[in-house]
Structures are given as structure tokens and as C-alpha cells.
Amino acid sequence: AQSVTQLGSHVSVSEGALVLLRCNYSSSVPPYLFWYVQYPNQGLQLLLKYTTGATLVKGINGFEAEFKKSETSFHLTKPSAHMSDAAEYFCAVSDVTSGTYKYIFGTGTRLKVLA
């Protein structure tokens, strides 16, 4: 069965500092991996996705993530945090090879950006 683990339910960084949100996955088949962001009282917005190909994935708002098969990780980074980055971030895995298109989400990491 597939699963996703997000380390750290809360992360605080100073404005301008590096953002690093951790995600490890478990999958018996090549995974499709996603990062979503959720602002208060909103739905989920896709930041970036990994399906196949290049292991360094660039997303919106300056975020990127690197797929590391050997470490089963897909950590999200941003070189310089902005106040507007404060939100909750979810890592998700999907096994679309079985045709189910079911996402398994991590428990989320709430990012706080300090002025």
C-alpha cells in the first residue's frame, strides 16, 4: 500500500530564509508525487508534480522539489521565504498505473513565516 509521511507538522522560518518541507513516500510501483498548498478556508492548489523524467521539478511561486528514489523522498524547497508563503502544505502520492487516480495525502505541514 502506498503512504506518505511528512516530517514536522509545523515549520517556522524567517522571511528570506530557506524553506524545506520534508516528504517521504512508500510505494511498490513508480509513484506520481505532488505538492499542494492550502490557504485558510480554501481548496488545494497544485504547486508541482513529479511523474517521470527529470528528478528536479520546478513549480509555481519559486518552489521546487527533488525526487530521490534511493531515499524515497520528495522534499519541497524554496530559496527565500515570503510572508505570502504562510499556508499548509500537503505532499501526495498517486498510483495512476492501476487506473484508480486515488491520492494518498500526508498529514500536512503548516508553514509560518516570521517577519
Next chain:
Amino acid sequence: KAGVTQTPRYLIKTRGQQVTLSCSPISGHRSVSWYQQTPGQGLQFLFEYFSETQRNKGNFPGRFSGRQFSNSRSEMNVSTLELGDSALYLCASSFGTGNTEAFFGQGTRLTVV
């Protein structure tokens, strides 16, 4: 293009009642999935519909049901509401084939009192 539209945005119901939530996917998308989000359980998959057929179902009781219409719009129904059903219900649409991502609506906040 228009995004995923969920109606209503907010809903208050009494225990024992039933509720129907609606989701209009992005034009051209044939897959609609539903998720329940609560502080305690996080985001949990309810079910997915593709071309009017339920393709997958999560571990929820039979009180939770759904359907999809020929225009890909979807509804989910919860009968005999319990306090624990209070949650944000999110709908996601995708093409449903290949390596395409899901796009989420803003959700329906259901409060059961």
C-alpha cells in the same frame, strides 16, 4: 478557463438529516474525486467517479454515496448525519487518464449540530 465549482460553500445541518453536495468539474475533465478533510484525520479519499461510474471507493460507511452525471458533474450525499461528519469536503477533477494532476475546488464546509 473556469475552475472546479463546489456548492454550497457552507452548510449547517442537524444530526440525522441528510445532505447533498455538488461539484462541477473543469470542462473536459471526466474524473471527479471527493475527499473529506478534518483536523483529526486529515485528507481522506471518499470515492472517485469516471464517466458516470464509480471507479474507486475509500473506507467510509455506506451513508456516504455519490454519483456522476453525463456532463461529469458530481454529487455526494451523506445520510443520517452524525456530529463526526462535520468537515471540509473537497472535490477534485482531472482528465482521469495518463499522468494528469487533480484540480481542487474550494470545498464545502459542513457543520453538523
